[in-house]
Structures are given as C-alpha cells and as structure tokens.
Amino acid sequence: MSIIEDKLKELGLQLQAAKPSVANYLGCKRSGELLFASGRVSELRGEVGTDVTEEEAKVAARDTVLLILAIIKQDIGSLDLIQDVIKMQGFIRSSANFTRQPYVLDGASDLLVQLFGMNGQHARTATGINQLPFGASVQLDIILQLKSITT
Amino acid sequence: MSIIEDKLKELGLQLQAAKPSVANYLGCKRSGELLFASGRVSELRGEVGTDVTEEEAKVAARDTVLLILAIIKQDIGSLDLIQDVIKMQGFIRSSANFTRQPYVLDGASDLLVQLFGMNGQHARTATGINQLPFGASVQLDIILQLKSITT
Amino acid sequence: MSIIEDKLKELGLQLQAAKPSVANYLGCKRSGELLFASGRVSELRGEVGTDVTEEEAKVAARDTVLLILAIIKQDIGSLDLIQDVIKMQGFIRSSANFTRQPYVLDGASDLLVQLFGMNGQHARTATGINQLPFGASVQLDIILQLKSITT
Numbered sequence: 001m002s003i004i005e006d007k008l009k010e011l012g013l014q015l016q017a018a019k020p021s022v023a024n025y026l027g028c029k030r031s032g033e034l035l036f037a038s039g040r041v042s043e044l045r046g047e048v049g050t051d052v053t054e055e056e057a058k059v060a061a062r063d064t065v066l067l068i069l070a071i072i073k074q075d076i077g078s079l080d081l082i083q084d085v086i087k088m089q090g091f092i093r094s095s096a097n098f099t100r101q102p103y104v105l106d107g108a109s110d111l112l113v114q115l116f117g118m119n120g121q122h123a124r125t126a127t128g129i130n131q132l133p134f135g136a137s138v139q140l141d142i143i144l145q146l147k148s149i150t151t
Numbered sequence: 152m153s154i155i156e157d158k159l160k161e162l163g164l165q166l167q168a169a170k171p172s173v174a175n176y177l178g179c180k181r182s183g184e185l186l187f188a189s190g191r192v193s194e195l196r197g198e199v200g201t202d203v204t205e206e207e208a209k210v211a212a213r214d215t216v217l218l219i220l221a222i223i224k225q226d227i228g229s230l231d232l233i234q235d236v237i238k239m240q241g242f243i244r245s246s247a248n249f250t251r252q253p254y255v256l257d258g259a260s261d262l263l264v265q266l267f268g269m270n271g272q273h274a275r276t277a278t279g280i281n282q283l284p285f286g287a288s289v290q291l292d293i294i295l296q297l298k299s300i301t302t
Numbered sequence: 303m304s305i306i307e308d309k310l311k312e313l314g315l316q317l318q319a320a321k322p323s324v325a326n327y328l329g330c331k332r333s334g335e336l337l338f339a340s341g342r343v344s345e346l347r348g349e350v351g352t353d354v355t356e357e358e359a360k361v362a363a364r365d366t367v368l369l370i371l372a373i374i375k376q377d378i379g380s381l382d383l384i385q386d387v388i389k390m391q392g393f394i395r396s397s398a399n400f401t402r403q404p405y406v407l408d409g410a411s412d413l414l415v416q417l418f419g420m421n422g423q424h425a426r427t428a429t430g431i432n433q434l435p436f437g438a439s440v441q442l443d444i445i446l447q448l449k450s451i452t453t
Contacts (some may be wrong), residue, residue, distance in 0.1 A: 006433040029237050029274040031185060031296045034236040034333060039276025043296040086331050087338040089443075091278055094433040101435045102325040123331040125341025125443045127241040127393055128433030131245040131279030133252045141240075141276045145333045174404040176410040180425040182336060182447045185390040190427025214368050242429055282396040282430030284403045292391075292427045 004069075005081035007115050017068060018074040022133075027071035033143045034086070035076070041066045041136030048137055049098030057092060057137050061107035064140045076146070084145040085122040089137040094128035101126040108140055131151050155220075155230035157265050161265040166217060173284075178222035185200040185237070186295040191218045192287030196211050199288055200249030208243060212258035215291045227297070231250070235296040236263050236273040242290040245279035259291055306371075306381035308418050313432040317368060318448045321375040324435075329373035336388070338445045343438030347415070351400030359394060359439050366442045378411055378448070386447040387414050387424040393441040396430035402415035410442055 044060035046052040105126040112120040118125040179188040195211035197203040241256040256277040263271040346356040346362035360428040392407040414422040
C-alpha cells in the first residue's frame with residue numbers, strides 16, 4: 001500500500017486516472033533526482049474575481065495537485081518515491097482587480113504539506129495571468145525531488 | 152559534422168547567427184549537467200487571436216526554438232552535446248478569448264522531438280500572457296540536460 | 303564579515319530584516335546545490351506604463367533582489383555561500399502597450415552582477431503580466447547554486 005495514497009484517503013480525497021496530455025509533451029520528465037511535472041490546468045474554468053470566487057479557485061488549486069500526482073504515479077510507479085516538493089509555479093487567471101493569488105495557491109500548498117509533511121514544504125511563486133489553456137482558473141507546475149534509491 | 156544540424160537541414164531549416172542579448176543577461180547558464188536557456192521571444196509580433204492566427208504563432212514557436220538553439224550552439228560549441236530536453240515554459244500572448252496555447256506550443260515541441268527523438272520529449276507549461284517584450288507573440292524558455300562527458 | 307554584504311554597503315544598499323511568507327510556503331528550498339527562492343513581489347505597487355514609470359519599476363526590481371537576499375541569508379546563514387546565480391524569472395506588471403520588460407529587469411540583474419561578479423551573470427526570462435499579488439509592479443524568482451562546501 002502507498003503511504004501517500006493512504007493519507008489522501010484519510011483526507012477524503014483520491015486520485016483519478018491520469019489524464020493523457022492534450023498535446024506533444026510528457027506528463028513529467030526526470031533529470032537526476034529532480035522530476036519536472038508539466039503544467040496542469042484546473043477543471044474549474046473562469047476568471048477569479050469575476051466568474052469564480054477566491055474560495056472556489058483555492059479548491060481548484062488543491063484538485064489540480066491531485067491531477068499532477070495521478071500523472072506522477074503513472075510515470076514513476078508510486079508517490080512514495082517522492083522525497084521532497086521543491087518548487088511550485090502557480091498561475092491564477094485573475095480579473096483586473098484580483099490580487100490575492102497567494103491565498104488561492106495555498107489550496108495546493110496546504111495539500112502537499114498534509115501529504116508529505118515537512119518535506120512537502122516548498123518554494124513557490126504565485127502569479128496572476130490573463131488567460132490559460134481552455135479558459136481554466138488555475139495552472140500549476142511543480143518540481144519534485146525523488147528518493148535517491150530510485151536513481 | 153553535427154548530427155542535430157544535419158537533421159535541421161533535412162527538415163529544411165537552419166540556424167541563423169546567435170542574436171546578442173538585448174539586456175544584462177546570458178544566453179544560457181549551466182549548473183552541473185543542467186543548462187538553463189534564457190527566455191527568447193519570437194520575431195513574430197502581435198496578439199494571438201486578434202493580430203495573428205494560431206497557425207502563425209505555431210510557426211513562430213518553432214522558429215523561436217531555432218533562436219535558442221543558435222545561442223546554445225554558440226555557448227557550448229555543438230548541439231550534439233545536448234542529452235535531453237527537460238522542461239519548456241511557453242508564454243503565448245493571448246487575446247481575452249484565446250485558450251489554445253498548448254497547440255501553439257506544439258510548434259516548438261514538435262521540432263525538439265524531430266531533432267532529439269525520444270530524448271527531445273519534455274515536460275512543459277503553456278501559459279497565456281497579456282504582453283511580452285517588444286510585443287512578441289511567443290516567448291520560450293527551456294531547461295536542457297547535457298551529456299555527462301561534457302561535465 | 304560578509305563579502306557580499308560589504309559590497310552592498312559600498313553600493314549604499316543594505317539588507318532589511320527578512321519578511322515572513324504571507325502564505326503557506328518557504329522563503330527558499332534546496333535540492334542538492336541548487337537553491338530555489340520563492341517569488342517575491344516589489345513593495346512598489348501599480349502597473350508599469352500607466353501607474354508607474356519604467357525607471358521606477360527598474361529600481362523596484364533592484365530592491366526586490368534585496369528582499370530575496372534577506373530571506374536567503376536568514377535561511378542559509380550567509381550570502382557568501384552563494385556560488386552562482388543561475389536563472390531569474392521576472393514578471394513585470396505591464397499596461398497593454400508596455401513592452402520594455404527586459405530593461406526593467408536589468409535593475410535586478412545589474413545588482414546581482416555588481417555583487418557576485420561574473421558568477422552573478424545569469425540566464426533569465428522577462429515577461430509581462432496583467433496582475434500580481436497585492437497589485438505589485440514586479441515579481442522575481444531566482445535559482446541559485448550554492449558553494450559545494452555547503453553540501
């Protein structure tokens with residue numbers, strides 16, 4: 001059994017099947033112990049501050065982490081091979097006046113810390129954006145470090 | 152002869168002379184076997200969805216890869232020293248309603264896979280953006296891994 | 303005494319106390335010798351090209367480097383442990399017609415080169431953006447390499 005998937009279950013969450021890439025890219029790519037996950041957009045569509053609320057976008061940020069974890073599991077076999085979350089870039093599709101991107105992104109960061117503990121704490125950048133693929137509200141990309149036994 | 156430049160020739164493409172940086176930055180910088188290429192903008196100007204079409208932007212994305220490869224060749228001596236394409240960030244200058252950024256970015260990804268085969272497959276993030284340097288339509292930045300013999 | 307802080311003093315600049323993160327993220331996170339600093343926004347608010355000038359934003363970019371260096375010093379103990387500046391991503395909150403992001407970002411790059419010499423030269427990407435946390439004018443995130451004696 002996977003320790004991380006058990007923790008997801010305890011939180012009342014679960015991984016869906018990994019979604020295939022919509023274009024010519026990999027779900028993630030490895031360089032040494034670093035794993036670069038491709039950017040994924042939320043299933044939630046709409047501009048934060050007009051079409052959708054901050055709270056809805058925060059939940060969407062959390063759920064986008066689940067989409068990325070599903071892909072990583074498919075590619076490397078188990079989420080238990082993740083040693084550390086290193087860096088997250090979050091783009092929040094923002095109305096002209098919406099400036100609370102860090103609070104939206106906490107939806108993603110909180111889950112990573114719940115799952116991976118202190119190793120899940122990470123550097124990150126929360127940025128507004130005017131448009132995202134398919135009109136999504138949130139886009140995340142994450143750099144992880146794998147356990148060295150997997151090298 | 153360069154294997155990669157031969158493949159470019161077969162595709163009917165060729166490298167131009169590397170363009171100097173327009174401000175105080177390097178064309179690329181190395182850390183161990185990772186090579187971080189600076190973001191480069193397309194020669195194509197204009198907003199995708201209004202001023203320019205998706206198809207024009209896709210060609211511009213491909214041509215921006217050529218600009219980056221010219222700089223890398225100048226800096227490290229040969230494109231044959233590239234082991235893997237790891238990660239690409241693509242910013243597509245998008246009108247309010249343009250949401251097909253992944254398809255534009257395939258112009259860049261397709262060329263990298265044609266040149267480097269399976270090693271050219273990469274993680275990436277395709278993001279809309281409201282404005283880019285000089286009003287360009289596309290901006291790419293790429294992380295590569297070099298062959299270990301070059302360390 | 304710190305060599306880098308001495309250089310700051312010569313330039314008439316100094317580090318302030320590191321500001322705590324406004325949400326659930328670390329100031330920086332390390333992976334091997336790479337140090338990923340979280341994105342930080344300038345204290346300057348407003349859109350470049352309308353609310354604030356290019357020159358004001360350039361100074362703000364420089365000052366944002368000081369905010370990041372204060373956090374790094376707090377986290378790793380001394381700025382003298384920095385070996386190389388590898389990559390910078392700069393988001394410049396830009397009006398519809400402002401396209402001189404590279405010149406704004408030189409405010410940050412110039413300071414890094416003044417402080418770290420040739421090792422301070424770096425790859426970077428200068429991107430426009432429609433909105434940033436708290437309405438800031440500039441956001442920087444930086445990847446550094448630490449000296450190997452610190453591994």
